[in-house]
Amino acid sequence: MRFGAFHLIIDNRKDIGDRNPEPGRMILNFEVPDARAVVARMEELGASWVAELEDRDGSLFATVLDPDGNYVQILQLGEEARAAM
Secondary structure (H helix, E strand, O other): OEEEEEEEOOOOOOOOOOOOOOOOOOEEEEEEOOOHHHHHHHHOOOEEEEEEEEEEEEEEEEEEEOOOOEEEEEOOOHHHHHHHH
């Protein structure tokens, strides 16, 4: 996947177990311009939510399980959070 100048390559391995026994150890975060649209699309695809979309001080966050049981967060930063970065 390409995100501007950044590329993300997701690979698989056959020498490890099927599910992650500690899914909170590493969380992959995706900042998106429209979290509601991304969440709606993921729900259409049958996503399993750990935490549904919620507003946290003007920013939107949701946590979903990937097919291996890892946590993936979808976030849309609010203007105040972005300004603080």
